[in-house]
Amino acid sequence: MSQHPSPVDRSGLAGDVLAVVSQSGPTVSFFDAATDRLLDTVEVLAEPHELCFDPTRRLLWCATAYDSGYYHAHSGKRTELTVIDADTRRIVEVVDLAPEHGPHGLALDAARNRLYVSVEGGPDRPGGVVVIDTGTRRPIGRIDTDAPGPHWFAVSPDGRTGFATNKEAPFVSVVDLERGVLTAKVEVPGSEGVAVSADGSRAYVAGPYLGFAGAPGATPGIRVIDAGSASVVDTLPTGSAALPVHLTSTGRLLAGEIRSTPGEETGLGHQLPGRLTVFSADDHRHLGSVEVGLFPLTITSSPDGRFAYVSGVVSSTVDVVALDTLTRVSRLTVPKRAEPGAHGLAYIPRPA
Numbered sequence: 001m002s003q004h005p006s007p008v009d010r011s012g013l014a015g016d017v018l019a020v021v022s023q024s025g026p027t028v029s030f031f032d033a034a035t036d037r038l039l040d041t042v043e044v045l046a047e048p049h050e051l052c053f054d055p056t057r058r059l060l061w062c063a064t065a066y067d068s069g070y071y072h073a074h075s076g077k078r079t080e081l082t083v084i085d086a087d088t089r090r091i092v093e094v095v096d097l098a099p100e101h102g103p104h105g106l107a108l109d110a111a112r113n114r115l116y117v118s119v120e121g122g123p124d125r126p127g128g129v130v131v132i133d134t135g136t137r138r139p140i141g142r143i144d145t146d147a148p149g150p151h152w153f154a155v156s157p158d159g160r161t162g163f164a165t166n167k168e169a170p171f172v173s174v175v176d177l178e179r180g181v182l183t184a185k186v187e188v189p190g191s192e193g194v195a196v197s198a199d200g201s202r203a204y205v206a207g208p209y210l211g212f213a214g215a216p217g218a219t220p221g222i223r224v225i226d227a228g229s230a231s232v233v234d235t236l237p238t239g240s241a242a243l244p245v246h247l248t249s250t251g252r253l254l255a256g257e258i259r260s261t262p263g264e265e266t267g268l269g270h271q272l273p274g275r276l277t278v279f280s281a282d283d284h285r286h287l288g289s290v291e292v293g294l295f296p297l298t299i300t301s302s303p304d305g306r307f308a309y310v311s312g313v314v315s316s317t318v319d320v321v322a323l324d325t326l327t328r329v330s331r332l333t334v335p336k337r338a339e340p341g342a343h344g345l346a347y348i349p350r351p352a
Helices: none
Strands: 017-022 028-033 038-043 048-054 059-064 080-085 089-097 105-110 116-119 128-133 137-146 150-154 162-164 171-176 181-187 194-196 202-207 221-227 229-238 243-247 251-261 271-280 285-294 296-301 307-312 317-322 326-332 342-348
Touching: 017 048, 017 307, 028 048, 028 162, 048 105, 059 105, 059 342, 080 150, 105 150, 116 150, 116 162, 116 296, 128 150, 137 181, 150 194, 150 229, 150 296, 221 243, 221 326, 243 296, 251 285, 251 296, 271 296, 271 307, 285 317, 285 326, 296 342, 326 342
Parallel strands: 048 342, 194 243
Antiparallel strands: 017 028, 017 342, 028 038, 048 059, 059 080, 080 089, 105 116, 116 128, 128 137, 150 162, 162 171, 171 181, 194 202, 202 221, 202 243, 221 229, 243 251, 251 271, 271 285, 296 307, 307 317, 317 326
């Protein structure tokens, strides 16, 4: 498989836009999905992390987690979400979640006008998920996850179940979104990214978090959780620790593996090129892999499932990968002021 950019026809993506966070920018950059041309850059509050696009209102939500730094290495926790008009690329509003803090994971249920935001715990409460009405852009509830640092969050297609991954806890929190309660803890050591199958029957969870690397049972891979029994039924092995995980519209399961200098697994400054590893979600076959930027942290894909986008937070790049051939067709460079760099991604289809 080629590791070099290759010419691939992306004319079908004309009018679509890829939005990319730069943590230290602190910015959200907008790229033409067909040509990679930089269209605009919006300055946002310090330390933006993740993005989520609401196609109904064509609004882009951006979580800002810390004053500076990153998880376990920051100078204080922020409380805000920035709302950006995806077409005019202007800030519409800054929503303050205080006293909630450390917002990170964003999951949208467009059919029910709900945005779910993972927030970190504190002395007076555990970590949890804040529920926001996307029409009023105001919080309307909170669900405890019984873990200090819920990080990523995903929602089942029917909007009834949510899965919160927890860096510092040996379990994934399963919550009933209709009743607003924690219903199960699935044993996974230091979980990272999460994705839910199209029929809602399975959740795919990456891990372990680097702090759990030496814990019993903490072999790197993607845990497959059966939603009905709330238990791990399979593990898809990866060569090194996987952080982001993403499921495409065509049933490909994508995992971003970080690779570090031996003995330096927890240091951002000792990174080797990462790897995008691809499985079939149907039968869990390993379909191949391709080299990507340093410390892959977020993955998304085009609506047709043809292209994957992988942000490397240390290299501050986004690799565009053709999934049919597993070749890197382009690499975007995202401006940064310091480390970390490129992080959250959102694919914005052209207006209907």
